[in-house]
Amino acid sequence: MKRYLMTPGPTPVPEDIALLMAKPIIHHRTDEFKKVFDETKQLIKRLFKTENEIVMFASSGTGSMEAAVSNVLNEGEKAISINAGKFGERWSKLIKAFGGVNLELTYEYGDYAKAEDIKALIDKNPDVKAVYIQASETSTGTFHPIDEIGLMLKEKYPEIIFVVDGITAYGAIDVETDKWNIDIGITGSQKALMLPPGLSILSVSEKAIKKIEKSTNRFYYFDILGELKARWGNYTPAVSLVFGLNAAVKKILDEGLENVFKRHRLLAEATREAVKSLGLRLLSKRPADSLTAVYSPDGIDSSEIIKLMKSYGVEISNGQGHLKGKIFRIAHLGYFDKPDMLLAISVLEIALKKLNVNANFGEGIKKAMEILSE
Amino acid sequence: MKRYLMTPGPTPVPEDIALLMAKPIIHHRTDEFKKVFDETKQLIKRLFKTENEIVMFASSGTGSMEAAVSNVLNEGEKAISINAGKFGERWSKLIKAFGGVNLELTYEYGDYAKAEDIKALIDKNPDVKAVYIQASETSTGTFHPIDEIGLMLKEKYPEIIFVVDGITAYGAIDVETDKWNIDIGITGSQKALMLPPGLSILSVSEKAIKKIEKSTNRFYYFDILGELKARWGNYTPAVSLVFGLNAAVKKILDEGLENVFKRHRLLAEATREAVKSLGLRLLSKRPADSLTAVYSPDGIDSSEIIKLMKSYGVEISNGQGHLKGKIFRIAHLGYFDKPDMLLAISVLEIALKKLNVNANFGEGIKKAMEILSE
Numbered sequence: 070m071k072r073y074l075m076t077p078g079p080t081p082v083p084e085d086i087a088l089l090m091a092k093p094i095i096h097h098r099t100d101e102f103k104k105v106f107d108e109t110k111q112l113i114k115r116l117f118k119t120e121n122e123i124v125m126f127a128s129s130g131t132g133s134m135e136a137a138v139s140n141v142l143n144e145g146e147k148a149i150s151i152n153a154g155k156f157g158e159r160w161s162k163l164i165k166a167f168g169g170v171n172l173e174l175t176y177e178y179g180d181y182a183k184a185e186d187i188k189a190l191i192d193k194n195p196d197v198k199a200v201y202i203q204a205s206e207t208s209t210g211t212f213h214p215i216d217e218i219g220l221m222l223k224e225k226y227p228e229i230i231f232v233v234d235g236i237t238a239y240g241a242i243d244v245e246t247d248k249w250n251i252d253i254g255i256t257g258s259q260k261a262l263m264l265p266p267g268l269s270i271l272s273v274s275e276k277a278i279k280k281i282e283k284s285t286n287r288f289y290y291f292d293i294l295g296e297l298k299a300r301w302g303n304y305t306p307a308v309s310l311v312f313g314l315n316a317a318v319k320k321i322l323d324e325g326l327e328n329v330f331k332r333h334r335l336l337a338e339a340t341r342e343a344v345k346s347l348g349l350r351l352l353s354k355r356p357a358d359s360l361t362a363v364y365s366p367d368g369i370d371s372s373e374i375i376k377l378m379k380s381y382g383v384e385i386s387n388g389q390g391h392l393k394g395k396i397f398r399i400a401h402l403g404y405f406d407k408p409d410m411l412l413a414i415s416v417l418e419i420a421l422k423k424l425n426v427n428a429n430f431g432e433g434i435k436k437a438m439e440i441l442s443e
Numbered sequence: 444m445k446r447y448l449m450t451p452g453p454t455p456v457p458e459d460i461a462l463l464m465a466k467p468i469i470h471h472r473t474d475e476f477k478k479v480f481d482e483t484k485q486l487i488k489r490l491f492k493t494e495n496e497i498v499m500f501a502s503s504g505t506g507s508m509e510a511a512v513s514n515v516l517n518e519g520e521k522a523i524s525i526n527a528g529k530f531g532e533r534w535s536k537l538i539k540a541f542g543g544v545n546l547e548l549t550y551e552y553g554d555y556a557k558a559e560d561i562k563a564l565i566d567k568n569p570d571v572k573a574v575y576i577q578a579s580e581t582s583t584g585t586f587h588p589i590d591e592i593g594l595m596l597k598e599k600y601p602e603i604i605f606v607v608d609g610i611t612a613y614g615a616i617d618v619e620t621d622k623w624n625i626d627i628g629i630t631g632s633q634k635a636l637m638l639p640p641g642l643s644i645l646s647v648s649e650k651a652i653k654k655i656e657k658s659t660n661r662f663y664y665f666d667i668l669g670e671l672k673a674r675w676g677n678y679t680p681a682v683s684l685v686f687g688l689n690a691a692v693k694k695i696l697d698e699g700l701e702n703v704f705k706r707h708r709l710l711a712e713a714t715r716e717a718v719k720s721l722g723l724r725l726l727s728k729r730p731a732d733s734l735t736a737v738y739s740p741d742g743i744d745s746s747e748i749i750k751l752m753k754s755y756g757v758e759i760s761n762g763q764g765h766l767k768g769k770i771f772r773i774a775h776l777g778y779f780d781k782p783d784m785l786l787a788i789s790v791l792e793i794a795l796k797k798l799n800v801n802a803n804f805g806e807g808i809k810k811a812m813e814i815l816s817e
Contacts, residue, residue, distance in 0.1 A: 129679040130678070
């Protein structure tokens with residue numbers, strides 16, 4: 070059966086990039102590889118909208134998250150983590166795992182962080198050293214107001230290190246790393262960058278580097294300064310993924326960054342408006358353009374919808390944690406275009422109909438067609 | 444120009460496996476992926492000759508080395524590291540990085556570890572908790588007597604955890620994980636397993652698990668027990684590499700493990716005897732069958748030989764550290780067969796001739812042909 074992967078990572082890999090990565094492997098200590106590695110870092114800077122240094126690890130995105138904690142936060146130092154979903158929870162776990170004092174700011178799943186809450190917490194804890202947040206919380210499809218938070222931190226607490234997990238944001242949603250005061254921005258290969266998993270990327274500011282230089286923690290593989298010093302990878306880089314990344318970022322820049330963001334916005338809007346027209350509710354109060362989380366209709370386990378859609382080859386995701394069975398998530402980040410959303414909404418309608426859900430059948434796809442034909 | 448990659452990792456990827464990894468990506472939380480993941484671990488057990496548990500990390504091989512230190516050795520605990528080359532040195536760095544007390548047993552580059560030296564050091568330090576070694580030291584092409592060391596430890600010090608970096612051994616040279624008492628055996632994707640870099644693999648014994656359960660260290664991403672518990676990857680696994688690994692190990696087992704080892708032995712013997720027939724000297728006192736390290740002729744910088752061979756498309760490696768310029772290394776692990784070694788030796792002879800080296804020209808390739816036609 071033909072398959073249509075619409076999960077929020079891994080996402081589909083463009084055919085030309087998949088084949089490019091199938092090219093014969095080359096050695097990583099060659100001028101040829103070093104040139105590609107350097108160029109790729111420059112391309113990433115454009116994608117991240119940053120002048121900061123770029124580091125890549127052969128790891129899942131969690132590897133860069135770990136580096137942003139273990140390298141930055143010393144034992145006993147306070148950090149604020151925003152927990153509004155499963156990936157926010159990961160910040161908490163990491164901070165605790167490395168001996169930091171975790172000030173957790175919790176929000177309902179679907180809600181978003183408020184700059185004033187963070188400000189209030191810092192005012193009570195003026196010795197906070199870092200703030201950890203997601204740009205897009207993948208478990209709920211929520212985009213936190215990174216711009217407001219970043220600018221508030223810049224203005225009021227310029228010493229605090231601002232760390233943003235942009236794993237389902239960079240390359241899909243405009244994240245202005247430098248303008249928004251992001252000291253460490255993070256992404257992974259398998260999301261908007263349209264690659265297989267196995268490569269994580271981070272940008273690191275001068276301010277963060279100065280903090281890392283004073284680190285008293287133990288780390289080895291995820292060593293940000295070590296990677297900066299080694300320049301082309303302290304250990305064997307994921308050679309084929311680096312080649313893929315080079316091609317993928319070029320593809321994004323060729324389309325034009327703003328066009329890519331606009332495309333994601335349009336696909337997201339079509340998805341959101343379509344499900345609302347069907348009578349369904351969105352989970353998120355501040356939806357991200359990278360994926361859409363939707364409440365399952367009353368009395369229907371979302372697993373049923375997902376299973377039926379899969380019988381047509383369309384693979385979407387369930388909720389995570391306590392939202393399992395309660396929501397479904399349709400991704401539209403990376404290698405997606407208008408027709409993909411049309412098929413997703415149509416198949417969703419078919420699934421709902423088969424489940425005898427009370428919905429405005431026909432209205433979802435009609436709305437999607439309307440928006441996507443604009 | 445057609446290229447012939449003969450460096451000790453990354454090594455060439457078989458064309459069918461490269462294309463298999465270019466297949467559309469699937470989600471990692473699917474039954475389909477879990478089945479492949481489980482099966483792959485079973486295949487690895489056969490390759491490793493072990494009944495122990497298998498863990499895979501999305502990382503370079505160093506990631507598994509780190510896990511074998513950070514998870515196993517607590518602060519202030521003593522460990523012996525065998526340093527007979529650049530990768531042995533990495534054990535020292537890791538032990539120190541994680542607060543262990545590093546008892547370094549140093550050998551000249553090219554020399555190999557002796558079981559009696561390790562025994563003597565343990566007798567002086569009965570509180571040693573672990574021994575860290577390479578099977579094949581890639582920087583010198585030396586195979587340490589892992590069998591003797593492992594059996595000595597088993598007999599005399601059954602409590603000590605024996606950790607073997609088999610990154611350029613597993614799948615090329617017979618390493619009997621269980622019979623040789625290896626508690627943690629490690630490899631990476633980009634060596635004998637014929638895959639791109641980005642996946643590291645380890646086997647872990649019950650005894651090692653019991654030690655890890657008492658760990659007081661800080662780690663998160665490289666969490667052996669966490670991976671065992673999660674079973675299919677705590678974080679996003681390197682999906683395409685896992686599919687590649689499945690196919691690669693099947694390819695190895697289809698050829699027959701013993702046949703694969705025999706092939707590597709033959710290619711290694713042909714290379715060694717050929718360079719000796721040319722009048723060159725081997726670096727290693729106990730050469731590994733995965734790569735051959737050769738002294739450059741007197742007065743000749745090995746970089747010159749490497750550059751000339753590269754002008755024919757044949758890429759071999761230089762020495763590392765103080766051996767740079769002094770030796771060259773020809774790899775023959777993974778996707779290599781007899782004709783590859785014939786071309787390598789022929790091109791080596793051409794390079795030496797162009798450098799006006801005093802060598803027994805014609806004798807190298809003659810010897811290689813003789814051995815490889817047996």
